[in-house]
Amino acid sequence: MEQTVKLLAEQIQQARHENQTLQIVGGNSKVPLNDTAQVLSIQEHSGILSYEPAELVITARAGTRLQELQQVLAEKKQMLAFEPPEYGNSTIGGTYACALTGPARPFRGKLRDYVLGTKLLDGQGRALSFGxxxxxxxxxYxxxxMLAGSKGSMALVTELSLKVVPLVEEVTYRIEMPECEAIVLxxxxxxxxLPLSGAAYYGGYFYYRVMGAHPKQTNRVGVEAVDNQVWQTLNPFRPKLPPGQKLWRLDVESTTPCIDGTIAVGMCGSRRWVASEHKPEHPYVTLWDERFLPRHNDGLGVQKIKQGLKKVFDPYHVFQDL
Amino acid sequence: MQVVQALQQALPNTSVLTSEEACRPYECDALSAYREKPLAVVLPENIDQVKRVLQICKAHQTPVITRGSGTGLAGGALPLKEGIVLGLSKLNKILKIDPLQRIAVVEPGVRNIQVTQAVEPFGLYYAPDPSSQIACSIGGNVAENSGGVHCLKYGLTVHNVTSIRVLNMAGEEYVFDEKDDGIDLLALLNGSEGLLGVIVEIKLKLLPKPEAAQLVMAAFSCVKACAEAVTAVLQEGIIPAGLEMMDRFSIQAAEDFAKVGYPTDAQALLLCEVDGSHDQVQVDAQRVAEILTGQGAYQIRVSQNERERTALWQGRKNAFPAVGRYSPDYYCMDGTIPRSQLAYVLEEIAKLSQKYDLRVANVFHAGDGNLHPLILYDANQPGQLQRTEAFGCDILNLCVDVGGTITGEHGVGVEKLNSMCHQYQGDELEIFHGIKAVFDDTGLLNPGKAVPTLHRCAELGQMHVHKGQLPFAHLERF
Known part of the structure; x- marks a missing residue:
């Protein structure tokens, strides 16, 4: 076992004996710190362990910065297909824990689609390896x-193997049009x-991004080529809202008609960003105030399953709950 | 049997099979070396009936082995003597197609190819295409997380399912959806081999049919050069839609069977298909041909039309039955290895082939490292099946030892329980059993499959000391 993993395992075991709750922290760029929990930092546990461009796989310690990963991949003309959002100092471990995927999701898939294997420490400090x-x-199993999105509540993931893809050339186009028409289009x-890698509606324009060789777009009426900036604006999406307004993230069927208060449509229609004082009436709504709070809208049965699985991985309740 | 009576009372007559004759087709799946007659075969016609079956079996503590079309290659649907087989083939309706949203909602008994056929008028298709796609069911695909020749580019089943409805042993219903928050239970259920729940409805992602596709066939006089050529293609930033490699035995068998013009003097043959928009395909096919020539291919053929492309695939698609003609029985393995290890692994397999005195042909999903050695044997010759199993087990251990895995797409079932002991340690297996218990505290859903007991692995560990001639056959299969 690596020395840093050993130290982390010892901290977990110690917390168990002292009945302490641990909050796993990567680059501290996302989930805010909780006063009642002790910080378990994976900052020191970083670095790329292996990278075989021809095998399309990279393995890195969880504390590795996204920026470092992306730079190393770009040198070999490859990339992370799921376009993780950069919150400043973000680590791959934290990104995995929050299961964050960028605008290419409907076309290239989401973060968990690219996860091939993990090494982790469970709540007893045991080193386990899956995939x-x-x-x-x-x-x-x-x-x-499964653990993508677990936000440090089940186990400490120490190492990740991810499938990577070739870097592609992408061009963005936009058309001015009403939102409801853009959703259909x-x-x-x-x-x-058409090889799309992004489709969104923002600020009165329908934006779409195309990969590789494709038919000319700008000969169509109203279509103009623009730079790729809009995808960074939407990922992560951090609009300035008037006082009293909150940002809500809605996950919907991609063809859902316009929703009141929408300020951006992402993921080819399957994500809506709504600014409003009150929670919109929808089954999959998350208050998006950058605290990454869970939605807590599971039915009783699913809640029971999740609690059961938590006990399997963390029987002594060492890791902080969601 | 009380449980059978209860089932007969609860379901229409034609939905409960008990006679020897009626049950025979259900005694095994496509891994026909293992057979067992179940107490009964139950074929419910709707979800309510499935619920009742589960409740009755729960009340009678009767194991339930869920079955789709029975095309699984690892014995995942092998019946238990004291259990019932829950066949879902009558749940075969496509419930919804939404071409604009690009989704289809189907019942589990719908066959894989049916989905693509049904959505074809909209210019769409369902991407995962296991070789059994004309017969295998979508429910079975989800349970096994099936792959296919196109999965390097388009993903496995898990990448193409957006929501499922699942029943537990009490008949209670759950929905696992990609929009769910927190841990990814949808991903967990994919490939869970019928141990965590009974999948009764599936929402599938549909993709636009590629505008064009072209196949490049390349012949090599050395396996290593062929493997390196695959690496070169991927390093160039091209992700082929299909990338298949065959060894000399497979090439000869396939050509003999399908007569498609494969060069029978080649040591290795590569089939590389690129698809997408017309513009991109033209660029890519030419680039692939150049790369392969640069890597030492001594013969290159690029399909010029759809007919030629389909014809060139025919040999590869028929490789299993083609090889099967040389022997009464064959046994298909499913290991996965890093491509860099391919030449070494093939050499080792050749050595094992001599050691066990059994012939082997290799076909390889080269893009994703999934190797399918086909071991030829004759089940009627005493000891050959056991030798074949030991040979297969050695191949899988070899895959694990070079950093690969024992199963890329067929699943563990009953077949690879021993090999699971080689791939996973006790602590991980304990977690797997823990997960199973959360979903199924009765332990009645497909018991004994997919995850070996710690006891079994311990026994096997002791026996590994005397490696060489393991008498696997006498081991209790639990």
């Missing part, structure tokens, strides 16, 4: 993908052979 470095692997385009 591996293989693109295809169906031996045992897919724990590595983006869904229509996604059903054609």
């Amino acid at each position: 591996g470095k293989m693109i295809k692997n169906v031996a045992g 897919d724990v590595s993908r 983006m869904n229509q385009l996604a059903g054609t052979s």
